[in-house]
Amino acid sequence: MIKVGIVGATGYAGAELVRLLTSHPQAEISAISSVSFQGQKLSEVYPAYLGINDMECETQEDVVEKSDVIFAALPHGLSQELAEKCISAGKAFIDLGADFRLESEDEYTEWYGGTFFDKNLHEQSVYGLPEFFRDNINGKKLIANPGCYTTCSPLAIAPAVKLGLVELKGIICDCKSGVTGAGRKPNQGSHFPELNEGFHAYKVASHRHTPEIEQTLSKLSGEKVTITFVPHLLPVNRGILATVYADIKQGVTFEEIRKAYEEFYKDEYFVRLLPNGMNADIHNVKYSNFCDISLHHDSRANKLIACAAIDNMVKGAAGQAIQNMNIIFGLDEKTGLEIMPPAF
Amino acid sequence: MIKVGIVGATGYAGAELVRLLTSHPQAEISAISSVSFQGQKLSEVYPAYLGINDMECETQEDVVEKSDVIFAALPHGLSQELAEKCISAGKAFIDLGADFRLESEDEYTEWYGGTFFDKNLHEQSVYGLPEFFRDNINGKKLIANPGCYTTCSPLAIAPAVKLGLVELKGIICDCKSGVTGAGRKPNQGSHFPELNEGFHAYKVASHRHTPEIEQTLSKLSGEKVTITFVPHLLPVNRGILATVYADIKQGVTFEEIRKAYEEFYKDEYFVRLLPNGMNADIHNVKYSNFCDISLHHDSRANKLIACAAIDNMVKGAAGQAIQNMNIIFGLDEKTGLEIMPPAF
Amino acid sequence: MIKVGIVGATGYAGAELVRLLTSHPQAEISAISSVSFQGQKLSEVYPAYLGINDMECETQEDVVEKSDVIFAALPHGLSQELAEKCISAGKAFIDLGADFRLESEDEYTEWYGGTFFDKNLHEQSVYGLPEFFRDNINGKKLIANPGCYTTCSPLAIAPAVKLGLVELKGIICDCKSGVTGAGRKPNQGSHFPELNEGFHAYKVASHRHTPEIEQTLSKLSGEKVTITFVPHLLPVNRGILATVYADIKQGVTFEEIRKAYEEFYKDEYFVRLLPNGMNADIHNVKYSNFCDISLHHDSRANKLIACAAIDNMVKGAAGQAIQNMNIIFGLDEKTGLEIMPPAF
């Protein structure tokens, strides 16, 4: 059994890690920590877990000591030092925060502020989006787990970008996210009466996930890609739908694109390429690690429109982190993640 | 592996059976049927299941033939004949409908219309609320699986009723249910714009679950109990909260009642008696087979107020049906049902 | 034009006062105040009001000086001193808080803590539930505007209580409220992901509205009434449904009760007694000052079950406050309040 520690267990991503790991057949939670709730039981914070996980929140040090792999679900800027401790102690470290996601320190400084604490550490890290970078992840100990938008958007458009079927210029990611993506801390914007029955864009063309999506698409295409990214807030708990627009290259048919997607994703258990005529819906991936993709053709404007739906807390956070753990520990990638999304 | 067949698989209870049985370690779904969708795949009806369960809907006959146990999720009146076929063929039969729930044919006729198709069959059946009637269920082949309100309300008040701590006269069950309880068929009342942001009672003091709750409480107390039952419709997908009111008998203290509940439910995995100060919430049992109970004392009017929360589709339908299957097949009752409710 | 000032205009009740007064034909908002947002425009707090009400939040003193009548929507304990200033200055004062609602200082101390600042002031005040106490309100200058639960619950049961058709002992008010009743300040319980798809009781048999409901029912019946009151939190923005249970007195028929209600409410514009067979629904009173009441008979237990639905922010707060203003200024009670609830 892999001994798993969770730092930041009382945030939403941490709590979701606990839920998923509880039914993982080859991992056991060895310790959890929380700055805000140290000394309290997780089930006091989340009564849903009562009797199933009544572990007490310990310190980060306890977690590191008791675990083979540490998942960190922390605000950005707080993971780098912890990562160094874990790696030095020979542990694996999977960061659900943003500290190791961007390879360029300049971009990190531009979008997040701050600098790289230890450049060497950053060179050891790998970006953990298995469907694209599985081979690099294998054998690593320091994983930068992607964000939610940055998982969903590239999955929607990757085959077309990688295979040169669409123009790289002018790609638009119009994304809509459930509110758990904004975290557990109450604020005016997520106060029930003000979010309920509402809908709006936010951080238009200025969200921090922009350079991360571009980094992935640039790697896949081999060229520097600039995108337009607009997130919106949905009055639902879970789920992201990315509607991605790209101009189809002259001479390429929609049928060729469809075929390319089928080939690209044919061995990917977690990607469900929907039959033509269906629409990806966040309703159908809730609580699971699936990414549903539907492809559409605007034949009048000759655009590819690809919709991808994930559960932002699973494939967009905790589930993907466990998928990465499975890879680096040599397990079947699906272990503990073959979860059937409920029908309603 | 137990071979399980599901008749009425495309309704909500049927679809939930499929979800839960898919991860059951000692059962496999052998066949499913649906009158409305015969010949179609379940995943065409519920795209959430795509790639996980793409079974085709066959006929009832196919299901009976291929299965050791048949779950029937049918409108009332349609199970009796099917039950006879199954029992004759030596199969187990678990009815999620109402046909075998009431022991009195007169009551059945009064509340549902129609008569008992085969009295002998009814005598072989047992009412499957394991927390109360486990010993009777063991060894049976024909199970009347309780309804949702009729699971939640008795669980809330049973210890007090059974042990004579409250007056049997004047018990009120004020219940609130999510809308999946009304089934998959669209109608005006469950049309999104008319239910959303709404709340109302329905079938006030005239709902068919009334005699079933009374039958259970009468069995537990040994006296004929008449209750007041008022259901309400919540604008949420899943969950029932029962708020049950009873007059505390003179000389009995709230602390004695609390202790009695603790003793009564101390070995019940699926019942979580919450610490004083907490309130049972449907949020905390979603997608799981748990029943959360909180006890409250109105010391001014000397009433016991017991709140019980379940997921109406799990402990209130499909989960409890599987719990019954586990019992009659000699498995640990929890098999396949140790599901952690998500924190959000 | 009546010059109206609002103290605490940026809370939900204050904001609703602004909305309703904006279309009041004989009142104009002279000034608004807010401790948290002083110097800011109301439309910065509520962008829905942009261009319609861009008034700046001033001080309490400004409000008092510029107004004929002051509405105070303040946390309890903060109104008494302000009331005294207003009354001394010859202004009318309508308190949407709890400071003047209870006539008994002992009860106030027991349920709220603190004491009556000025007993004389309390004697000048009147409890503003017009359907019952209209004659007392007329001519007064200091109005204690009822709370939301304390409007809805008595309206449901008043005729039966006043006319002695039900037992006064054992009345139960099982109430369900939308979340705006908890105010504008974000907290964990009203954080969208934790309230959405949830439902639970709170402050069971210990909510501060209990003595206020009892005071009203005691006045109506002429006897001291003790009730059981259990509030629940609905995942909707607006609305309260009160389901009230009472034992019908021997010899009284349900038809007599129905007739009594019809007679009692026949001239009340804001009370809509629904035809038999309909269920009061919060959906149908949203944004309006109506109270819909449906009557039901549990003939098996011989109980009256009365459901009443209001918009907690209108008839349960701001609308009723304006209704009171209309009375004390000699206007038609309906002025500015003939709002058609939207169909969806």
Place this chain on the structure above:
Amino acid sequence: MIKVGIVGATGYAGAELVRLLTSHPQAEISAISSVSFQGQKLSEVYPAYLGINDMECETQEDVVEKSDVIFAALPHGLSQELAEKCISAGKAFIDLGADFRLESEDEYTEWYGGTFFDKNLHEQSVYGLPEFFRDNINGKKLIANPGCYTTCSPLAIAPAVKLGLVELKGIICDCKSGVTGAGRKPNQGSHFPELNEGFHAYKVASHRHTPEIEQTLSKLSGEKVTITFVPHLLPVNRGILATVYADIKQGVTFEEIRKAYEEFYKDEYFVRLLPNGMNADIHNVKYSNFCDISLHHDSRANKLIACAAIDNMVKGAAGQAIQNMNIIFGLDEKTGLEIMPPAF
């Protein structure tokens, strides 16, 4: 008083017309009709209206006879014949359906099927989007009231298109609508449990509102415009948000665009151009005739991103229809429509 008749009064648009006209100071509802509910009261269909509008549904003929202006809220294809009757009888006719919206019969045939019943009639009709075509509407008797998406999307981008500040090629309208847009008739997609907590695109690049948006943008720009239009379904009752993307022309600055919008909309009461930094939100326009617009600049890709929010049933249907009525009857355009959107 203008005598107003409503054909199709029991659909959502019809019911919203009733709500808005009830408080219109210079109009009175003379008659209503409904094929499905003929002979029944409107308040039986919508109990929210009980006591306020208990009119009985009559025949179309009755409506035409009793009215100066007829609003028709009918499925497409059913308005043309009725329009002819009304116009022949000297009545004004405002069609909330699609029959008169497209000027090109070929486009009508392509997107809707069927042909123009009477070409002459079509030539008398005018497209009623007052902010753009007010001068044409004045004096007309036959108004094609725009659809919801087709109001919101052009309002978002019109100034930039009309003044040549953005490229006409490649405009994308990514729209999200509340579910009332799909009408009152229950179906699987709007069944509460399947829509709630879900989100998906539909009719991607194939929705019938596409040519209507293009027609408006072509008129404004003087060139044939082709757009990409993708609608999505939001789990809320009311509201549309259009997120519109366009490439800024070389040499044009975002500040110039901002100024152009300010100038373009400076006299438009119903358009609220939000200050920079704010995001248009459907929450803030609910139940009102406002269109909130926020402008954003993607400086990295040099795109204009304009968000526009309306209430799909008011500015997107019934409210705009009344705005058109006001124009053709020579009233102030705002009459009866100065509705403050509620803060929550």
